Amino acid sequence: MSTGFDVRAVRAQFPVLSEPIHKKRLAYLDNGATTQKPQVVIDAISHHWTHDNANIHRAVHLLGARSTEGYEAARAEVARFLNARTEREIVFTRGTTEAINLVAQSFVRPRLRAGDHILVTGLEHHANLVPWQLVAEQTGASITHVPLLDDGSLDLGAVPALLAAKPAIFACGHVSNALGTVNPIAALASQARTLGVPMLVDGAQAVAHLRPEELDVQALGVDFYAFSGHKIYAPTGIGALWGKLAHLERMPPWQGGGDMIHEVTLERSTFAPPPARFEAGTPPIAQAIGLGRALRWFTRELDREGALMHEDTLLRTLTEALAGIPGVRLIGTAARKVAVQSFVLDEAHPHDAATILDFAGVAVRAGHHCAQPVMTRFGVPATLRASLGVYNNEDDIEQLVRALERVRAMFA
Amino acid sequence: MDDEDLDELYQELIMDHGRRPRNTGTLPDATHHGRGHNPLCGDQLTLALKVTDGRVTDARFEGHGCAISMASASLMTQSIKAQPVEEVEALYTQFHALMTGGAEVPAEVLGKLAALTGVRRFPTRVKCATLAWHTLHAALHPERADAQATTE
Numbered sequence: 001m002s003t004g005f006d007v008r009a010v011r012a013q014f015p016v017l018s019e020p021i022h023k024k025r026l027a028y029l030d031n032g033a034t035t036q037k038p039q040v041v042i043d044a045i046s047h048h049w050t051h052d053n054a055n056i057h058r059a060v061h062l063l064g065a066r067s068t069e070g071y072e073a074a075r076a077e078v079a080r081f082l083n084a085r086t087e088r089e090i091v092f093t094r095g096t097t098e099a100i101n102l103v104a105q106s107f108v109r110p111r112l113r114a115g116d117h118i119l120v121t122g123l124e125h126h127a128n129l130v131p132w133q134l135v136a137e138q139t140g141a142s143i144t145h146v147p148l149l150d151d152g153s154l155d156l157g158a159v160p161a162l163l164a165a166k167p168a169i170f171a172c173g174h175v176s177n178a179l180g181t182v183n184p185i186a187a188l189a190s191q192a193r194t195l196g197v198p199m200l201v202d203g204a205q206a207v208a209h210l211r212p213e214e215l216d217v218q219a220l221g222v223d224f225y226a227f228s229g230h231k232i233y234a235p236t237g238i239g240a241l242w243g244k245l246a247h248l249e250r251m252p253p254w255q256g257g258g259d260m261i262h263e264v265t266l267e268r269s270t271f272a273p274p275p276a277r278f279e280a281g282t283p284p285i286a287q288a289i290g291l292g293r294a295l296r297w298f299t300r301e302l303d304r305e306g307a308l309m310h311e312d313t314l315l316r317t318l319t320e321a322l323a324g325i326p327g328v329r330l331i332g333t334a335a336r337k338v339a340v341q342s343f344v345l346d347e348a349h350p351h352d353a354a355t356i357l358d359f360a361g362v363a364v365r366a367g368h369h370c371a372q373p374v375m376t377r378f379g380v381p382a383t384l385r386a387s388l389g390v391y392n393n394e395d396d397i398e399q400l401v402r403a404l405e406r407v408r409a410m411f412a
Numbered sequence: 413m414d415d416e417d418l419d420e421l422y423q424e425l426i427m428d429h430g431r432r433p434r435n436t437g438t439l440p441d442a443t444h445h446g447r448g449h450n451p452l453c454g455d456q457l458t459l460a461l462k463v464t465d466g467r468v469t470d471a472r473f474e475g476h477g478c479a480i481s482m483a484s485a486s487l488m489t490q491s492i493k494a495q496p497v498e499e500v501e502a503l504y505t506q507f508h509a510l511m512t513g514g515a516e517v518p519a520e521v522l523g524k525l526a527a528l529t530g531v532r533r534f535p536t537r538v539k540c541a542t543l544a545w546h547t548l549h550a551a552l553h554p555e556r557a558d559a560q561a562t563t564e
Contacts, residue, residue: 022413349478351453352422352430355537359418368454381454381476410422411479 005306011391013038024361027396032177032205032340032387033365034230037294040301041234044293048286055282057259071285074292075275078240081207081295082225083216089248091241091275092283096204097127099226099241100171102278103200104131106251107224107243108169114140119167119197121146121154122377123176123183126370128202132171141168148377152179152332159188163195169223170199174206178371178385179332180315180340182210189221198247200224208232208298208389209311209338217242229287233389234294238287241278248274255280307390311339314388314397321401322386327408331383342369342383345404348411350382356410357384360403362396413533420530421537422479425487430479435489439472446551448475448543455481455540459489459547468492468500473547478540480531485544487524497552504549511538 011017014036019026028036048070054063056071072087079087093099108118118132122145129143136143144162147155163170170192175182185201192199199222207215207227217225224247228239243251253260253271257280262270271277298304319341322328327346345353354366365385368375375381386400442460449456457475461468471489475482488507492500507525509515511532519526531541 022415351478351537351540352480355421355534356418359413359415367452372454375454381456410427 005303005310007310007391007393010302010307011393013040014391015039015042017391021361021363022359024359025395025399027360027362027392027399029386029388029392029396029400030363030365031208031389031392032231032369032385034236035208035233035389036391037235037290038233038297040297041290041294045235045286045290048289053286056285057276067285070289070292071283074288074295077292077295078242081215081299082242083212083218084242085218086245088274089242089245091243091248091278092288093226093239093241093278094237094284095228095230095239096202096226097131097228099224099239100128100200100202101131102241102254103169103224103226103243104135106254106278107198107247108132109135109139110252112136112139112141112168116141116168117144117165118142119144119146119162119165119170121172121183122148122373123152123154123179123181124171124173124371124373125177125202125204126372127204128171128173128200129373132169145373146172148374151334152176152181152374152378153334153336154181154183156184156188159191163191163197166195167197170197171202172199173202173204175203175209175338175340176332176371176374177205177340178369178374178383179334179342180205180337180387181332181334182206182336182338185214185222186220193221198223200226203227204231205340206338209308211305211308212299223247229291229294232294233298234291235284235287237284238291240291243274245274248278251278253277253280257281259283302390311388311390311392314392314394315339315341317394318386318388318397318400321397322404325401325404325408327412328404331378331380339388340385341387342385344380344383345407345411348407350384352411353384353404353407356407357400357403360399360406362400362403364400417530417533421534423527423530425524425527426479426483429483429486433473433482433486435472435486435493436474437472438474439470442470442472444551444554446547446549448547448550450477450481450539450543452539453478455543457481457485457543457547459485459544459551461548461551463497466498467494467496469494473544477543478537480528480537480540481543484528484541485547487528488544488548491523491525492548500548501552504545507545508542511542 052066056068230236260280331342350366439460444461455477462470
């Protein structure tokens, strides 16, 4: 690539990329669902189980100390990644979904009265929609949303009036998982802050694809930011919620259990300060350590800027290649996008196409992408979605295009 | 699996019924209705049956979905028409076992439905083939689940 980014060297760090799929070369284009893991992350997890395993925050013995140290070092890595003011603002969760549920139940629910409302957008993944619907049902509140334009971007002109109606929270995705649209979070947060509306950002699809300054929670000026490790080359089962310390300190616990208490009698308990207050029970320790290792790799060992420029170039190549195939309709054509192109075919249903692509070694997602309101907005039950990671290359795009020609030959 | 499995999955009969499903539309004098939904892929199906004297005398469906789900619905309506309800129930049980349990069902029982046997080799697509059949079961047993079938 013209960026000087060495994609071959990056590919060599991901063992699964050399796994034959139906005897074909793998073209893994389902990074929006989950990313593959580099050897350094696999090794870090394996090293934990092999050398350091013990429960955290309790044991006096050496293994307990090592395990705790690894877990807390991972928290520090997450804090650095998002430019949090302090590690105490980082709560480990199972992922984005759990982080949003935590904010819905612990921050928003106590503030909601019947007749209040919550503002979301028409782009949201179900993870940033259903938790709000649940809390709205529990309190008699309702949901309003920022509508979409035909290119899959938010109708920003509608935002001032929606915010002026004083929602209890504005919950907005940073990058659309179904369409790849990048939302102007800093500008939206500035409007929300002026009107005293707290803002949560679902960063699941953003963290692996945006520049450091776009993921700086202080610069963004938001109140909460949630993401999942497995979308950024880390294991599943671990993610993080960043929240302003002033909010976290006032929020009641969400789940009760061990490791989140200050003092317990048989009748009542007092609770630990954040983040421990929100981490009841033994957490996924090895996964957290894997997340810390993945972020270290992504931010300091990978040529991150080169990798992201490479992804942007590849997305343009992908979009142009798809647009050149007869019978392909692109879904999501916003001016600012990262890593994702959704599309439908005139002749073949996305699921039939995905099965045939699989036999050509091409892994894409077919379905509603847990974003059914987006599908409804574009009048399709499902789409095919090709989504990129730092290890994809032009051969992957070429393999996809050839496989789509086969789909057309079968279904035309 | 190799490309022969893919060819078996998308064999001529499936492609034909997927492209041009038979027995589509509504049934004004239907006695039984079922609605099916596959929440994983968003496929939806409504099925209307006319049952007279314990026999399915007509069956029609409407919906959208992949070639497998459309072909399965189309072939199902053909195979249940003019059949006694008990035999339709038995066929449902056998087809379900064929798809999910790996049971063998005699070719004379399956008839054209045998074309769907290849779906078994594609675990991620079995639900496409069974949606119409879950909907059929729901239509015949409205008391059980609000006549609403789901593959989940």
